[in-house]
Amino acid sequence: MVKILVVDDHAVVRSGLKMLLEGKAEFQVIGEAADGDEAIQAVNALRPDVVLMDLNMPQGKDGLTATAELKKLHPDVAVLILTMHDDDEYLFRGIHAGASGYILKSAPHEELLTAIRSVSAGNAYLYPTATKRLMGEYLEKLKHGDSTNTYETLSDREKEVLGLIAKGYSNKEIAEQLVISVKTVETHKSNVMEKLGLRTRPELVKYAVKKGLLSFE
Structure with missing residues (x-):
């Protein structure tokens, strides 16, 4: 409930x-x-x-x-x-x-x-109408070659979560490593996907690879 x-x-x-x-x-x-x-x-x-x-x-x-x-x-x-x-x-x-x-x-x-x-x-x-407006603005920026670095819109914790997702950790494993709840991990993941315009976990991994975020030090 x-x-x-x-x-x-x-x-x-x-x-x-x-x-x-x-x-x-x-x-x-x-x-x-x-x-x-x-x-x-x-x-x-x-x-x-x-x-x-x-x-x-x-x-x-x-x-x-x-x-x-x-x-x-x-x-x-x-x-x-x-x-x-x-x-x-x-x-x-x-x-x-x-x-x-x-x-x-x-x-x-x-x-x-x-x-x-x-x-x-x-x-x-x-x-719905807000989503439509935001999508219209996003597409307009793409059409005019907007060069904003969307990665920099992520918070430090969102960047941490993105990096761990890319390395194959599950939401539960990420929660344990960062000492936060699984629900919080899911919220960060949702925020990252929204900010980066991504829809699936594989897309997140692909993005992370392109950004060079897969250092396992």
Whole structure:
């Protein structure tokens, strides 16, 4: 069962989300919070699997600040931003803060459920129109010969995970070597694949070979 914390400054919104989610046997809403400060306290106490995070909350910390702090304190907790802002700036800031997903409040209920399932499994989720826009920008850069070194967008830990994957280590072996959870390894792997535009483990290995990352010293 996926344990969920709902964070929104509107009590009516929290109640509606709770009713929707608790109507599904696979989900359990274990807590609510009205702002970012309450969200951090609730995660510390309750340890949910997924935090549904609003962005604009007038009192306390906003959703982006709370997301960044939560990911530092609890990297295993997936944050799914649920907002009214269909805006690239908020989208990129949310991803940069460490959110695993970004979905609009206007999305159909089934899409929200799909997004929660996705991020709880360690994957990323973006609402369809955002994905289409991002793909369009990526293809446009390719067409104009963009030379950005995508490898440098990876964090140090993501580079470590990429190198170990390329050397043939399983997710469990990587987790043991880096002293992190298997779920965290899967999250790093998902982030690496998203940033590099890769889809399979063999593609990661091929990329690593090209980058000269297979030193076994």
